[in-house]
Amino acid sequence: xxxxxxxxxxxxxxxxxxxxxxxxxxxxxxxxxxxxxxxxxxxxxxxxxxxxxxxxxxxxxxxxxxxxxxxxxxxxxxxxxxxxxxxxxxxxxxxxxxxxxxxxxxxxxxxxxxxxxxxxxxxxxxxxxxxxxxxxxxxxxxxxxxxxxxxxxxxxxxxxxxxxxxxxxxxxxxxxxxxxxxxxxxxxxxxxxxxxxxxxxxxxxxxxxxxxxxxxxxxxxxxxxxxxxxxxxxxxxxxxxxxxxxxxxxxxxxxxxxxxxxxxxxxxxxxxxxxxxxxxxxxxxxxxxxxxxxxxxxxxxxxxxxxxxxxxxxxxxxxxxxxxxxxxxxxxxxxxxx
Numbered sequence: 263x264x265x266x267x268x269x270x271x272x273x274x275x276x277x278x279x280x281x282x283x284x285x286x287x288x289x290x291x292x293x294x295x296x297x298x299x300x301x302x303x304x305x306x307x308x309x310x311x312x313x314x315x316x317x318x319x320x321x322x323x324x325x326x327x328x329x330x331x332x333x334x335x336x337x338x339x340x341x342x343x344x345x346x347x348x349x350x351x352x353x354x355x356x357x358x359x360x361x362x363x364x365x366x367x368x369x370x371x372x373x374x375x376x377x378x379x380x381x382x383x384x385x386x387x388x389x390x391x392x393x394x395x396x397x398x399x400x401x402x403x404x405x406x407x408x409x410x411x412x413x414x415x416x417x418x419x420x421x422x423x424x425x426x427x428x429x430x431x432x433x434x435x436x437x438x439x440x441x442x443x444x445x446x447x448x449x450x451x452x453x454x455x456x457x458x459x460x461x462x463x464x465x466x467x468x469x470x471x472x473x474x475x476x477x478x479x480x481x482x483x484x485x486x487x488x489x490x491x492x493x494x495x496x497x498x499x500x501x502x503x504x505x506x507x508x509x510x511x512x513x514x515x516x517x518x519x520x521x522x523x524x525x526x527x528x529x530x531x532x533x534x535x536x537x538x539x540x541x542x543x544x545x546x547x548x549x550x551x552x553x554x555x556x557x558x559x560x561x562x563x564x565x566x567x568x569x570x571x572x573x574x575x576x577x578x579x580x581x582x583x584x585x586x587x588x589x590x591x592x593x594x595x596x597x598x599x600x
Contacts, residue, residue, distance in 0.1 A: 448549025
């Protein structure tokens with residue numbers, strides 16, 4: 263395949279060689295693509311910002327809000343084709359062979375589950391149109407709505423900010439921070455995270471976290487990572503935090519984990535410590551009944567009834583084209599005996 267320079271017509275055997283050559287014309291790579299291959303938001307016709315080649319040509323909207331508005335307004339068949347094309351191309355580029363969970367779709371700039379249900383009737387039916395099955399396809403058990411507040415909860419002795427339960431006891435756990443014992447035990451554990459803990463664990467502590475997940479997989483257990491903020495409040499929480507994280511990178515790491523370890527872990531953003539205290543006993547008692555449920559999707563609807571997770575969810579987006587610059591540019595999980 264040849265790559266032709268639109269400035270001078272010279273051809274190159276690789277895109278990398280073309281990008282190196284573009285500098286001869288006193289152009290940045292971003293300037294070049296914005297000039298010769300301009301892309302615009304499908305709703306507002308505003309220019310798509312160039313960050314990198316893959317991002318630029320895979321982006322159809324400057325933010326998720328515009329995508330949702332366009333899906334509500336555009337002809338139904340056009341939206342259906344857009345959904346199929348977006349999922350097939352973006353998931354295929356990552357080597358993903360099953361429909362990912364709701365938070366993967368939301369952070370990956372893909373049509374969310376509600377849009378898919380609106381256009382195809384269900385997320386499972388959407389996945390069928392791209393020859394896939396959902397990673398998490400089970401329905402929420404009816405027992406989920408029961409009150410489990412009196413469940414005896416085991417709390418790891420190393421948990422630094424333990425949640426409060428009606429009935430609890432301290433015990434050194436091999437996995438996570440919370441579990442249940444006796445007849446209630448169903449190979450399910452919960453690791454509690456503050457917002458800062460969550461971001462640190464899957465960035466600076468990524469390698470150690472992966473080792474812990476590999477260990478969970480090897481012993482046949484399942485780990486829920488429950489974070490004490492609403493998913494829709496993440497940007498606002500980051501803005502107020504004493505340490506600011508690059509949330510795009512945090513989400514990238516989370517998606518990487520989701521695509522590889524859905525058989526042994528899920529991320530759930532509870533909304534608050536109080537909601538974590540309500541959610542964790544449900545997770546531990548129901549155990550395997552929830553392993554194939556996209557718990558975040560259902561829990562989001564629950565916490566929004568309480569007014570949580572209703573803030574603006576997206577990072578500020580620049581709507582201009584490529585902006586020139588003059589530059590070219592420890593985990594929380596514990597091991598047995600630690």
